[in-house]
Amino acid sequence: xxxxxxxxxxxxxxxxLVSACGSEAAQRGTDPAPAIDPLGAKLADCSVAExxxxxxxxxxxxxxDTSVFAELVNSMPLPSLEAASRSGxxxxxxxxxxIRAVSAQPLSIVPAGEGxxxxxxxxxxxxxxxxxxxxxxxxxxxxxxxPLVAGGRDVIAASGVEPDVSSxxxxxxxxxxxxxxxxxxxxxxxxxxxxxxxxxxxxxxVAFDPQLxxxxxxxxxxxxxxxG
Amino acid sequence: xxxxxxxGVAAIVSAIALTPAQSASADPFGGExxxxxxxxxxRDHWYCFHPSIPGGSQWVFHDAMAxxxxxxxxWDRFASSCGSSTxxxxxxxxxxxxxxxxxxLCWTLxxxxxxxxxxxxxxxxxxxxxxxxxxxxxxxDTHIQQNIRHETGHTTGLTHNGTPTSAMRSGLLxxxxxxxxxxxxxxxxxxxxxxxxxx
Numbered sequence: 001x002x003x004x005x006x007x008x009x010x011x012x013x014x015x016x017l018v019s020a021c022g023s024e025a026a027q028r029g030t031d032p033a034p035a036i037d038p039l040g041a042k043l044a045d046c047s048v049a050e051x052x053x054x055x056x057x058x059x060x061x062x063x064x065d066t067s068v069f070a071e072l073v074n075s076m077p078l079p080s081l082e083a084a085s086r087s088g089x090x091x092x093x094x095x096x097x098x099i100r101a102v103s104a105q106p107l108s109i110v111p112a113g114e115g116x117x118x119x120x121x122x123x124x125x126x127x128x129x130x131x132x133x134x135x136x137x138x139x140x141x142x143x144x145x146x147p148l149v150a151g152g153r154d155v156i157a158a159s160g161v162e163p164d165v166s167s168x169x170x171x172x173x174x175x176x177x178x179x180x181x182x183x184x185x186x187x188x189x190x191x192x193x194x195x196x197x198x199x200x201x202x203x204x205x206v207a208f209d210p211q212l213x214x215x216x217x218x219x220x221x222x223x224x225x226x227x228g
Numbered sequence: 229x230x231x232x233x234x235x236g237v238a239a240i241v242s243a244i245a246l247t248p249a250q251s252a253s254a255d256p257f258g259g260e261x262x263x264x265x266x267x268x269x270x271r272d273h274w275y276c277f278h279p280s281i282p283g284g285s286q287w288v289f290h291d292a293m294a295x296x297x298x299x300x301x302x303w304d305r306f307a308s309s310c311g312s313s314t315x316x317x318x319x320x321x322x323x324x325x326x327x328x329x330x331x332x333l334c335w336t337l338x339x340x341x342x343x344x345x346x347x348x349x350x351x352x353x354x355x356x357x358x359x360x361x362x363x364x365x366x367x368x369d370t371h372i373q374q375n376i377r378h379e380t381g382h383t384t385g386l387t388h389n390g391t392p393t394s395a396m397r398s399g400l401l402x403x404x405x406x407x408x409x410x411x412x413x414x415x416x417x418x419x420x421x422x423x424x425x426x427x
Contacts, residue, residue, distance in 0.1 A: 074331070076399045077399055150331075193326075
């Protein structure tokens with residue numbers, strides 16, 4: 001059913017756009033679903049600071065969810081982790097190890113060759129400002145970029161949005177589920193995403209990515225979410 | 229031509245009155261405190277196409293801008309080439325990110341302002357919609373057209389809000405059958421009042 005839907009969707013897009021890109025839609029629509037990684041041992045190491053509760057984690061997740069950037073993007077709810085990772089990304093379990101403020105990084109918004117985006121259209125680049133969250137997993141550290149605002153240089157400067165790392169500090173030590181990104185280069189939209197966090201792998205997961213909130217909220221524990 | 233367009237859309241706008249309406253003060257608007265940060269610089273809304281927009285699909289964008297023109301006080305102004313005075317540069321980007329259908333980002337501000345945008349870049353990923361669309365939702369072409377109108381709405385200052393049935397709804401669209409046309413429209417009077425009040 002899903003393949004049929006994808007096929008119909010790709011056909012409709014091709015008809016509507018009447019472009020060479022239609023073949024890409026068809027190709028993307030038939031990507032095989034990769035296997036989800038098994039639960040990593042790193043989850044056992046997660047340990048939030050004393051007193052940090054699921055509510056604290058929710059508050060940190062809400063900072064990103066209600067940001068100016070969230071208002072800038074039209075996003076669709078993703079039906080499953082498999083759907084969100086079916087072009088070769090992997091689902092990783094780990095612990096949040098570090099959070100940094102980022103003031104002005106290039107944002108790949110302009111279409112460019114070889115499937116990679118560019119930040120500039122021949123002038124000043126499009127930028128984003130927010131925080132970076134390091135998640136340490138067995139395979140190494142994955143950095144998740146969390147934009148709070150995006151725009152041109154003067155737009156960012158005038159936005160008044162200043163990343164406050166302390167708003168996210170409760171996440172340090174939390175169990176985390178991450179989907180690795182599919183795009184290299186200056187991007188946040190196609191980069192790794194933090195799906196969920198929890199105080200313990202046996203605790204209820206807290207949704208960090210609004211697109212996967214329904215999937216996360218349906219899982220009784222982070223372990224169960226990871227296991228699919 | 230413009231008159232005929234207005235007549236056509238007016239009939240549809242009358243039908244949308246079937247949906248519950250909110251007052252324009254019910255949610256924030258671009259440039260207002262607590263609202264979406266940016267709005268356009270004037271009612272003349274100039275737009276152009278990045279080379280990534282294929283010639284065969286440009287009518288969808290013209291249609292979206294014509295709807296904005298017909299529904300509100302704003303004027304659709306097409307520029308055959310993009311320049312510093314163009315208000316919107318539309319671009320297709322097939323690699324925006326999983327589940328990301330579009331984004332409207334302000335690239336540069338109007339002189340002396342912190343909330344009036346001189347030029348928006350609107351990036352769209354119709355392929356991403358196709359990846360997640362299912363036959364149980366509104367038709368795919370409805371989604372693709374709505375996505376353009378949605379992002380165009382952001383360039384006027386409209387926000388995502390609780391409006392259940394309009395172009396400003398984010399995400400996948402329920403299939404409303406005959407009433408799927410509501411996804412093509414800014415809600416009247418709610419969105420329309422916002423725009424008409426600002427420009």
